[in-house]
Amino acid sequence: MSKFEFPTSIISRPVYGTLEPRDGSAHLMIADATGAQAILDVATPDMMAKAHIIYIPKGAEFGHRLRALNPAQYYEGPSYAAAEQRIAKAFGDAKMGLQVYLSGSEGVMGQAQHAAMQAGVPHTAIQTEHRGSTARRMQCVHCKGITEDVATDPFQCSHCGLHLFVRDHYSRRLAAYQGVNIDAEDPGNVPEAKGIYE
Amino acid sequence: MSGAQKIAVTVTAVVPLNDLVTRFEFRRTGGGLLPTFSGGAHTVVEMRDGDTPRMNPYSLMSDPMDQTSYAISVRRDDVGRGGSLFMHNNVAVGDEMVISNPVNLFSLDLRAKKQLFIAGGIGITPFLAQIKQMERLGGRWELHYTCRSEALGSYVDELTTQHPNEANVYYDDQDQRIDLKALLDGQPIGTHIYVCGPKGMIDWVRNTAAAEGWPREGIHYEEFLAPQSGKPFEVKLAISNKVIQVGEQESLLEAMERSGVDAPYLCRGGACGQCETRVIDYTGNFIHRDHWLDDAEHASGEKIMPCVSRFEGKTLVLDR
Amino acid sequence: MTLQFNDETFRDDYSFHNSDRALKRFPFPFHEDSYMYSVNMEQHQGGPADSIYEKRFDVDEHYVSEMRDRAMVLADDPLRCQSLPHMTLAGWDLLELIMVSKSEDYPDLFELHRDGDQWRWVNKPMGIDDSFTFLDEATLPYGPMEYITRQTQGDFCVLDQRDDNLWMDAGTITTQADWSLDFDLGMNFFEWHAPVPMAHEKGIFVRALKFLLNIQQGAPARRLNWTLTVNPLLDTSPENYHKWGIQKTSMTPETVGAKQHLRVELQTFFRLPRSNALVFPIRCYLCSFQDLTKTPKWARRLHRVIRDLPDELATYKGFIDNRPMMLDYLSQFDDGLPTSLGIWPDLDTEPALQKRLI
Ligand code: HEM
Ligand code: FES
Numbered sequence: 001m002s003k004f005e006f007p008t009s010i011i012s013r014p015v016y017g018t019l020e021p022r023d024g025s026a027h028l029m030i031a032d033a034t035g036a037q038a039i040l041d042v043a044t045p046d047m048m049a050k051a052h053i054i055y056i057p058k059g060a061e062f063g064h065r066l067r068a069l070n071p072a073q074y075y076e077g078p079s080y081a082a083a084e085q086r087i088a089k090a091f092g093d094a095k096m097g098l099q100v101y102l103s104g105s106e107g108v109m110g111q112a113q114h115a116a117m118q119a120g121v122p123h124t125a126i127q128t129e130h131r132g133s134t135a136r137r138m139q140c141v142h143c144k145g146i147t148e149d150v151a152t153d154p155f156q157c158s159h160c161g162l163h164l165f166v167r168d169h170y171s172r173r174l175a176a177y178q179g180v181n182i183d184a185e186d187p188g189n190v191p192e193a194k195g196i197y198e
Numbered sequence: 199m200s201g202a203q204k205i206a207v208t209v210t211a212v213v214p215l216n217d218l219v220t221r222f223e224f225r226r227t228g229g230g231l232l233p234t235f236s237g238g239a240h241t242v243v244e245m246r247d248g249d250t251p252r253m254n255p256y257s258l259m260s261d262p263m264d265q266t267s268y269a270i271s272v273r274r275d276d277v278g279r280g281g282s283l284f285m286h287n288n289v290a291v292g293d294e295m296v297i298s299n300p301v302n303l304f305s306l307d308l309r310a311k312k313q314l315f316i317a318g319g320i321g322i323t324p325f326l327a328q329i330k331q332m333e334r335l336g337g338r339w340e341l342h343y344t345c346r347s348e349a350l351g352s353y354v355d356e357l358t359t360q361h362p363n364e365a366n367v368y369y370d371d372q373d374q375r376i377d378l379k380a381l382l383d384g385q386p387i388g389t390h391i392y393v394c395g396p397k398g399m400i401d402w403v404r405n406t407a408a409a410e411g412w413p414r415e416g417i418h419y420e421e422f423l424a425p426q427s428g429k430p431f432e433v434k435l436a437i438s439n440k441v442i443q444v445g446e447q448e449s450l451l452e453a454m455e456r457s458g459v460d461a462p463y464l465c466r467g468g469a470c471g472q473c474e475t476r477v478i479d480y481t482g483n484f485i486h487r488d489h490w491l492d493d494a495e496h497a498s499g500e501k502i503m504p505c506v507s508r509f510e511g512k513t514l515v516l517d518r
Numbered sequence: 519m520t521l522q523f524n525d526e527t528f529r530d531d532y533s534f535h536n537s538d539r540a541l542k543r544f545p546f547p548f549h550e551d552s553y554m555y556s557v558n559m560e561q562h563q564g565g566p567a568d569s570i571y572e573k574r575f576d577v578d579e580h581y582v583s584e585m586r587d588r589a590m591v592l593a594d595d596p597l598r599c600q601s602l603p604h605m606t607l608a609g610w611d612l613l614e615l616i617m618v619s620k621s622e623d624y625p626d627l628f629e630l631h632r633d634g635d636q637w638r639w640v641n642k643p644m645g646i647d648d649s650f651t652f653l654d655e656a657t658l659p660y661g662p663m664e665y666i667t668r669q670t671q672g673d674f675c676v677l678d679q680r681d682d683n684l685w686m687d688a689g690t691i692t693t694q695a696d697w698s699l700d701f702d703l704g705m706n707f708f709e710w711h712a713p714v715p716m717a718h719e720k721g722i723f724v725r726a727l728k729f730l731l732n733i734q735q736g737a738p739a740r741r742l743n744w745t746l747t748v749n750p751l752l753d754t755s756p757e758n759y760h761k762w763g764i765q766k767t768s769m770t771p772e773t774v775g776a777k778q779h780l781r782v783e784l785q786t787f788f789r790l791p792r793s794n795a796l797v798f799p800i801r802c803y804l805c806s807f808q809d810l811t812k813t814p815k816w817a818r819r820l821h822r823v824i825r826d827l828p829d830e831l832a833t834y835k836g837f838i839d840n841r842p843m844m845l846d847y848l849s850q851f852d853d854g855l856p857t858s859l860g861i862w863p864d865l866d867t868e869p870a871l872q873k874r875l876i
Contacts, residue, residue: 012705012712024411025383094387097411120311120388122681125413141698141756144597162760169713173704180756184763185839203736233735236794262792299735305794307680308604334653335607415681472732 004134007197009168014106016130025097027051028090029071030112032080034132035104036062042101043069052090054083056108060132080108087112091119103129107137107148110175123172134197138166139176146176152193154182163190204244205232209293210267219320219352220286223260223269227294231265235300237328238392238420241268242298242466247284250445251452253466254281257323257394258300261330268297271352273320280447304394304420306331311388313339316376316403318395319346322353324420325394329361342376344368344395378406392418428485428508434515435459436478450504454518461504461518468506475502475516482511520626523582523643529590534750536809540579544805545570545782546813546861547744551822555717555831557725562740562786566862570784574619574738575670576801577627582643584671584693584752591692591753592668597700598755599664601676601688608676608688609663610653611790612797616666641669663688672784672801675699677707679794684730686710693752693802695745695781696759696836715830733789733796740786742861745835746844747781750804769840774847775808778840780820807844811851815868819857821848 006015019042027047029039036055040062043051052073055066063076077083100116102109109128116126135149145159153166157179164179171178183190207224214220226232235258245252256270275282289295304324306313313332315325322343332339341361345351347369357365368374382391391412393403400419407417433450434441435457444453451473454461463473468488477500486496488503495501502509502516526533536544565571570578591598601609617639621630629640635652646669650657658665667674667690676688683706691699702710707727708718717723733739747754748766769777784801811817825845832838853872858864 010712011718012709022411023409091387096382096385096387096389096416098387099411120309122413122415124415139701141701142758142760144700167713169701171701171703171705174701178698178701178756181760181763184760185767187764234791235735236792239794299737300791301734302794305679308607308678308793309602471728 003131004197006130006134012170013168014110014128014170014172016109016128019101019103019127019129021047022099022127024099025050025095027099027101028054028094029101029103030054030083030087030108031102032056032104032108032132033058033060034062035102035108035129036060036066038103038129038131039101040065040069043071045070048072054087054090056080056083056104080111084111084115087115091115091121094119100126101129102126104131105133105135105149106130107135107175110137110172114172114175117172136166136196137176138164138179139171139174140164140179142181146174147179150177150179151195153196154190154193155179166196204296204298207232207268207295207297209289209291209295212289212291215271215352216350218350219271219273221259221269221271222285222289223267224295224297225267232268233299234265235262235327236302236305237262237331238304238306238324239300239302239327240304240324241270241300243270243281243285244296244298245281245284245289247280247288250280250448251456252281252284252448253452254285255466257304257327259323259326262327263330263334271320271323304392304418306392307390307418309388310390311338311386312390313337314381314385314389314391315339315341315343316391316393316395316399317341317343318393318399319344319350320352321393321395321399323394325392326353328392329357329364339364341365342368342381344370344374344376344399347371378403379410382407382410382412390416390418394420429510431509431511431514433509434513435518436515437518444508449506450502450508454504459518463505466505468503471503473503473505475504475518476500477502477514478517479513479515480509480511481513482509484509521577521581521643522579524579526580526583528583528587528750528752532749532751534580534583534804536805537579539568541805541809541812542863543569543578544810545742545784545803546810546816546819546863547742547780547782548819548823549861550859551819551857552826553823553831554828555714555720555722557722557729559726559729559739559741559787562738570801570803571740573623574786575616575623575672575799576784577620577624577643577671581671585644585669587752588668588690588692591755595757598692598757599667599690600699600703601661601663602704605663605676605678605688605793605795606655606661608678608790608793608795608797609661609666611792611795612674612676613662613666614652615788615790615797616670620670644669664690670799672799675798675800676790677796677798679731679796682731683707684727684796692755694755694800695747695783696754696756698756701756713834715834716828730787730796733787735789735791738786738788740784743783743785745781745783746837746840747779747804748777748840750779750806752802752804766836766840769843771843771846774840774843775811776806778807778844778847779804780807780810807847811848813863813865814871815857815864817848817851817871818853818855821845821852824848 019038031039048069048071051071053071055076067074102112113126117123135151137148138150139146140157143160147158154163156163162181163183165182167178169178206227208227210225211223240255240257242253242255260269272282272285274286317325354367393400430446431444438459442453442457444450471490485508487506528534570576617630620628627642631638637652638649640647673691673693677684678687685706686702689699711723782803786799788797
């Protein structure tokens, strides 16, 4: 499957690379949906002997192939929220030398990156590779509610109902893009929603 | 002069610690408090060695919370340019000197889950202040300190009595070595390493940690490049319209200051970038000794850092 | 000097106003008849008597009312003041810097009595007299940064310095030009500046950052920045944009002079000693177009700057739609005469306006 090329944008907007194997004392790999493919591409038997894979399939069927890589630890769960405690524990127990690999949607990579940073891993040391959905995790700057999987712009806030322009300004701390009211100066004049990259 | 105001101080103590290292203590001349600082900061001490001005950076080793006095420790360097010799031979209690405001190019990352200090020889000095800061604010730390011999182990007694669990000392002459790989192995995530000592030691720590998968941001080092002497050379300063001679024992920056040219600086050690100067014309070779410019900039012949770098050749014209 | 404090509001009935003294010392930000982003930084070591540059932290007639407005903003939205855990020491640094500076610069208004770590702080305009233990958070009603910035005009970003960058890891931001601390918290210098047009391409941020990283203890620096705001509204936050944005459409040719305000930020930079962090106070000064145009040089220049500002900047600063109305108003004052260089009003030397409608 070919990868989506995000248009170049402002500096706060994350850019993603291609996972590559690195030396380290342990490897923590977190992926959702077709993000599994990036792990399959990078995995080596050496790495797998010290690897913990956390996978959120979201309907994709890569679970058996990831399991067949024979990682030291494997977990599959229904959602990021379900995996969150496990991820927090994995980072809490981790030692220096841990390598972090994230792949899949921006929302899942962003949240896992935040968990890693909280533990003390610098964000520049975390590898990311985007695969699959281009939908965004977005915070409404007005009510602060976060909405997952926002694919269109403008977007009506799922919490407060304001119509939001989905900016490219991105916060690693919130793992979210910013949504700002689009019709504040002309109430009711909301352009028709279309795909963010249309 | 650019930058902050200088501080006039009086030497209140000169304490020889061993054959090589002497501690100097300062109070503000005329009374009053000194600025606080953060662990890892240094001050630039100005010396008047006959006609030669000297400015050497020394780490502040006293308690950062103590504003009544500052302390530095100076290792005598018999082959260097003479700043440390001047301190050892000419500076006495009661002397008035001028020092800079504290500058920190080696500060603690206060987010760290644990601080791991690695010192070689006189490289212990910034850690003495950082340890006091950690003790005051709380937080995990550990020190690994190598010295040539017990006789040359500056501050070893103080460290091992006050911090028996955190301070680990290794003597070269007893064949004690830091087992670095073992030390790095198993450190909790969020640990930061700080290394201060000879260049070889810094490279060893950086390379070993990188090979063990430690991130670059977690490894902090400060390398005081002692501004090294070299052959005399001549420089034309285009803006000031002056031709000046840089002597063997002084840096290009010092020569500019001696000639009354207001040249910017901060670290005087090739680290901060403040003194970056554009080269207008040259015939000859640069001896770049800074950490600031990258390899391409060094090769370009377009920039020089006068605090540490020198020149050999026929003509050098600078935009200053 | 005894300062009279205005009793005024920055919301609802907008009773904010500038006295003649305030007008005279207003930091007009344009040193020539055009404007473009630049690395406009200089040392912050005082300035002309009674100018806003004179003191390290300028206190003026709006002090008490601005602090009242800040308290209201923080009560509505506590996320406007945040400090990541490793920034507490920098907060104490800031508290010390401000208390020492204000008690030295305004001894009739502020007093600081120190006995070791036992401190007593007296803020007469706000009726505060608190004793506390320095470096002990339990002895203050708020964290140290929040405590002191509730008593100091201007917004405050406190930047951690590491990895050759600055990180916005703490701040009190209630009078911002449409950016969110809550969102930008934790970003580095290039990231929080990401939305700014044109300046990245011009290399301004790379050079500015190099300069900032080198700011030394005892050697603060400063620069001016500006934007335009309809009504003297301090809290132009993205958080409340859905409430205040509509005010931009409320101007008419009759009211533009009174409602349209030039908003100037005096930005200063201080190294904080104990934490090696950097503090970035952003002090906001407001002045209506009708007050600004009383100074002939400023009247001429303001028209030319607003007229010739690139569209990218007018869009970013949020006034492109109102620009034609502003220009209609400002052009009445511009008689085409040349202006002297520099920001000062030069009232004695600049000729009176030759042309004046109304
Ligand atoms: C470290 C201190 C600084 C902080 C915390 C800071 C913060 C900010 C923030 C939050 C914005 C708004 C960005 C947005 O639209 O979301 C901004 C805008 C801007 N900043 Fe800074 N800044 C700092 C220093 C500087 C310096 C030194 C310069 C240049 C010399 C600079 C130039 C600008 C410019 C040109 C804008 C656009 C402003 C406008 O057009 O209204 N900043 N800054
Ligand atoms: S003075 Fe710092 S690099 Fe020269």
